Each structure stands twice: as structure tokens, then as C-alpha cells.
Amino acid sequence: MTKKEFLEHLYGLVDNFRHELDQVVGEVSSLDFAEQAKLAINKLKPSVVHSVEEVRSSLGLADDYTAEQAEPGLLFEVFLPKKMSYQGRVYDALKRGLTPQEVVAYLTPPTETARERIEKLLPGKLRIKHQHDLIDRLKAIQPVYGGFSMYEVDGAFAMGSPEPIVEERVQVIKLLFRPKHLYELIGKEWSNQRQRYYVMNLLREFGQLPVSLVDESTVNVFLEGKDLRKAGVNEQVVRGILKEKIAWGEDVLFFVFGYVVGNVTDIVGINEQEIWVTSYRSTVVNVVHR
Structure with missing residues (x-):
């Protein structure tokens, strides 16, 4: 209007x-x-x-909300010590990550030493999978990041001698990823609710597999024994969606470990012994919107 x-x-x-x-x-x-x-x-x-x-x-200010069908996603949390000297720089790096060009530039630095440092941060299986085309793959990374949340918790950790127990505040960065383009594709391809629900369940089940291990051959094994014709869905379209899911999952890993963890380790330098990253492949999101 x-x-x-x-x-x-x-x-x-x-x-x-x-x-x-x-x-x-x-x-x-x-x-x-x-x-x-x-x-x-x-x-x-x-x-x-x-x-x-x-x-x-x-004005689009209606009070009525609608819950969408559950969508599979990926959730990561990055744990680092809460220190004033880190806070502003971590926040700025996370904001820069909202600009795709900044992410690509960080992941593909000009020097060999810097590129090796980024490569070491990536999950081992992903490094092996792209050992011959990693730079080209990183340059082709698609935007997957829409924002972040940060919170802090109290913690106590057994560190060994000389301080057997260390108490400190912990900063947690929460990153939630949803492959919205795949959900939109499913909605356009299948108007029947039962068919959409079936394909979304396939996507959710496929998402339980480790992202760094799946490839095209995994898709073939995954679809064995699944009667897509009986469900009324086109097998080639489903295959295409699952392959897109693989590429999207890789982009998420490149972003989390290469960009986010890379920036965090830049910031903390040699001051910390460990940075922790947790992941939740079984995450499901219900979007409730006006």
C-alpha cells in the first residue's frame, strides 16, 4: 500500500x-x-x-501472530573468558560479519601464513575435503549469518597446577543459522502441506549427519529405502535441496570456525589456553510472526 x-x-x-x-x-x-x-x-x-x-x-501492525512449521537449523555457542579488553573488539567483529565482503576478505588473506592460520581453525574433515580448492571455496562462501546474541555466566574450571581451580566469568556468543532459502524453495515447489512436511522432515533428518562428512555420495545412501514417489515428491528436486543443504552447512562451518573463532583468537592472543565451541545439529526453530 x-x-x-x-x-x-x-x-x-x-x-x-x-x-x-x-x-x-x-x-x-x-x-x-x-x-x-x-x-x-x-x-x-x-x-x-x-x-x-x-x-x-x-500499517502492518496487526496483533495476530502465526506460528510457522518447525524448521531445522544449526546452533553454535562460542565460549571465552569475559574481560573488558575483549568485549568491544568481539562485538565489532561480530557486527562486521554481517557484511559478506568482510567475511570473504578475512577468510582469504593475502599472505600464505595468514591463510594457513585460518585453515588450521577449520574442522579437520572439512580441511581434507577441500584440500585442493579451499581458497576458491572460501571465496565462494554465501551469506549465512543474520545476527548474534551474547550472554555471560559464572564458571569454575579445573586447570591443574599451579591453580587447580579457576573461577571466572564466561562470555558466550550464540549463533543460530536457518537455511531460509531452502524453506522458501520447498514452499514454492510443494503447495501440498503433507508433501512440504515430508520434505522438511527429510531435511531435518539429513541435518543430523556431521556437516563436514557429508557429500554427494552421502545423499545417495541417505535416500536409499525412502519411497519419494509414494510421498508424491520429485526425487531430483529433493536431491538438489539436499546438495544445497550440504553447501549451506559448509558455509556455516567456514563462518563459525574461520571467521568468528578466527577473530576471537586474534583478540585474545596468547592470553588464553582454550576457546570452546559447542554445536547443536538437532536444533529446530518455530518462527512466530505477524
Whole structure:
């Protein structure tokens, strides 16, 4: 709706309300003021509520929310000590990661030493899988990152001598990834809800496999024994979606371990012994939206 169309709609509502107001005034004019006011408010209240709801709806401010079907995703958490000297730099790095060009530039530095450092941060199986084309693969990484959350917790850790137990605040970076382009593709390809649900379940089941280990041959093994024809879904389209899921999963790993963990280790330098990364492949997201 354009601004002009919205204003015309709003003025129409005002005219209708003015007409109803004139009618109510005519109906209650013979009563004393207190009764006039009480009756007028009761008569006009439904019209006012309806008009406000129409305006809110026109502005996209409706109060009704809808829950979408559960979507499989990936959740990662990065743990590092909470220190003032780290905070601003970590936050800035995470914000820079929202710009795809910044991510590619960080993952493909100009010097061999810097490139080797990034490579060492990647999961071993992923390094082996792309040992001959890693730089080209990193340059082709697609945007997968839409934002982050940060929180802190208290912790106590057994570190051995000379300090057997260390107590310190821990900063946690939470990163949630959803392959929205795949969900949109599924929605366009299958209008039947049962078929969409079937393919989403396939995607969820396939997502339980370790991202760094899956490839095209994994897709073949995964689909063995699954009667896609009986479910009414096109096998080639499903294969294409699963292959896209593999590429998306790799991009997530490149981003988390190469970009996020890379920046964190840049920031903490030699001050820390370990940075922890946890992952949850069974994550499911229900988006509730207006």
C-alpha cells in the first residue's frame, strides 16, 4: 500500500466515523448530558475499535501472530573468558560479519601464513575435503549469518597446577543459522502441506549427519529405502535441496570456525589456553510472526 492509498483509506474511515457520530448525536439529543455521554460512548465504541484495527492492519501492525512449521537449523555457542579488553573488539567483529565482503576478505588473506592460520581453525574433515580448492571455496562462501546474541555466566574450571581451580566469568556468543532459502524453495515447489512436511522432515533428518562428512555420495545412501514417489515428491528436486543443504552447512562451518573463532583468537592472543565451541545439529526453530 502506497502512502497516498493509506491516507485515502484513513480519510475514508474518518468520514464514516463522522457520519456515525452525527447519527448518534441526533439519537441522544433529547436526553440529559450524563445519559447522552454514556449512551454515545457505548454506541461509538465498536466503530472506534474497528477503525483502529483497520488502521493497524493497513500499517502492518496487526496483533495476530502465526506460528510457522518447525524448521531445522544449526546452533553454535562460542565460549571465552569475559574481560573488558575483549568485549568491544568481539562485538565489532561480530557486527562486521554481517557484511559478506568482510567475511570473504578475512577468510582469504593475502599472505600464505595468514591463510594457513585460518585453515588450521577449520574442522579437520572439512580441511581434507577441500584440500585442493579451499581458497576458491572460501571465496565462494554465501551469506549465512543474520545476527548474534551474547550472554555471560559464572564458571569454575579445573586447570591443574599451579591453580587447580579457576573461577571466572564466561562470555558466550550464540549463533543460530536457518537455511531460509531452502524453506522458501520447498514452499514454492510443494503447495501440498503433507508433501512440504515430508520434505522438511527429510531435511531435518539429513541435518543430523556431521556437516563436514557429508557429500554427494552421502545423499545417495541417505535416500536409499525412502519411497519419494509414494510421498508424491520429485526425487531430483529433493536431491538438489539436499546438495544445497550440504553447501549451506559448509558455509556455516567456514563462518563459525574461520571467521568468528578466527577473530576471537586474534583478540585474545596468547592470553588464553582454550576457546570452546559447542554445536547443536538437532536444533529446530518455530518462527512466530505477524
